[in-house]
């Protein structure tokens with residue numbers, strides 16, 4: 106099949122590459138010339154495990170083409186995916202300007218039947234808005250607008266796209282349904298379902314999935330805070346409840362709040378949709394409040410330990426991205442923590458396997474960037490673990506003990522067992538578990 110993907114960010118690039126991988130001819134379009142130049146050379150502008158291998162293969166086989174020319178891509182394709190940003194506006198609503206601008210352009214380019222697919226996360230009613238824009242200039246039989254939300258996670262995006270738990274397709278057009286069904290067949294061969302529904306329900310499904318997951322995290326963060334106050338261990342509670350198949354084991358990890366480009370913005374956007382429809386969605390308010398509070402939890406623990414005097418104290422931070430296996434720092438808890446530490450006149454040195462370049466763009470020379478995880482520990486008053494990268498899980502404890510000025514760890518991700526920390530004599534303060542006071 107012939108496909109265009111407009112927008113080559115996290116979603117567009119993975120979508121385009123995976124469609125090419127199943128034999129389709131894909132034209133990927135972006136307005137960012139630098140990105141397109143890199144991609145033409147087979148270099149991914151984002152860190153996403155496994156992506157570059159597929160990119161190289163499909164470039165070599167000429168199944169994927171990168172261009173800044175929207176008309177060329179549309180002329181060569183039958184299905185046009187929109188994988189454009191939908192950032193939050195001032196009021197929390199999803200800003201649709203990128204989608205609607207491209208829809209205006211498509212209305213002047215399309216000359217034969219095309220399916221326009223909203224891959225971006227867009228509020229209920231967006232398919233109707235795009236349809237209305239196209240219908241101003243085009244006869245109705247020349248296009249269908251489909252909602253096909255994406256559920257991939259960064260860091261495991263290729264796998265998620267190639268083997269989705271389900272594919273959701275919102276369309277009431279039989280013609281579009283048949284084509285979309287054929288396109289997605291290679292991805293659901295293991296028996297995972299394609300759910301066809303109307304456009305509005307598909308649009309709503311995406312926001313509800315993200316908001317529900319965000320709610321689970323906020324719920325577990327509150328449980329963790331209560332566990333700390335009652336002497337229970339949240340990790341044991343998590344295992345205890347997760348084995349109930351009605352609850353499930355996944356996405357119950359407490360931490361320092363959800364970040365990333367999607368949960369924060371999508372919860373806000375659903376909240377806005379509720380408000381716009383005169384519905385007071387109380388749970389969503391709480392999900393956001395709890396998350397904002399949880400993002401401060403490590404800083405509060407640190408402040409308490411040092412009795413509010415952080416001036417001149419030196420902290421080594423491990424992990425900056427909003428989660429492991431990505432260089433994405435959008436809404437990452439690390440950013441807020443670093444800013445709070447700097448405001449308190451502490452010294453901060455950081456290490457992350459892939460996200461340091463992005464953090465440098467935010468903090469410049471205000472913090473020290475270390476070439477490995479141990480360097481920053483030299484003379485540091487404490488280690489602070491913010492992102493649970495695998496390489497932090499089984500570290501060289503001897504070096505840690507040797508380098509750190511004091512054996513103090515604040516762990517926002519429960520990376521170490523309490524027994525190990527006790528054995529090594531660390532002061533160890535984690536989330537939802539008792540504090541180990543250690544031997545200094």
Ligand SMILES: NC(=O)C1=CN([C@@H]2O[C@H](COP(=O)(O)OP(=O)(O)OC[C@H]3O[C@@H](n4cnc5c(N)ncnc54)[C@H](O)[C@@H]3O)[C@@H](O)[C@H]2O)C=CC1
Nearest residue numbers: 112113114115116135136137188189190191225226255259
């Ligand atoms: N990042 C993620 O893991 C997921 C994101 N989504 C949704 O997918 C959408 C896209 O998200 P990301 O890929 O993360 O965004 P992104 O910001 O990484 O990529 C968007 C791309 O669109 C390009 N662009 C902007 N205007 C353009 C135009 N007029 N023509 C062509 N290209 C243009 C930008 O240059 C950029 O490369 C959002 O609605 C997001 O909520 C959905 C599922 C997962």
Ligand SMILES: O=C(O)[C@H]1O[C@H](OP(=O)(O)OP(=O)(O)OC[C@H]2O[C@@H](n3ccc(=O)[nH]c3=O)[C@H](O)[C@@H]2O)[C@H](O)[C@@H](O)[C@@H]1O
Nearest residue numbers: 255256257258259322356357358360363364365367427428
């Ligand atoms: O719409 C999107 O963009 C995507 O948003 C999330 O994916 P992503 O943001 O890549 O990352 P997640 O793995 O969901 O993690 C989000 C945040 O929640 C936190 N988290 C996750 C799981 C958990 O148990 N506890 C927890 O605190 C992570 O640390 C991270 O900050 C969803 O999981 C995807 O299904 C969705 O497609």
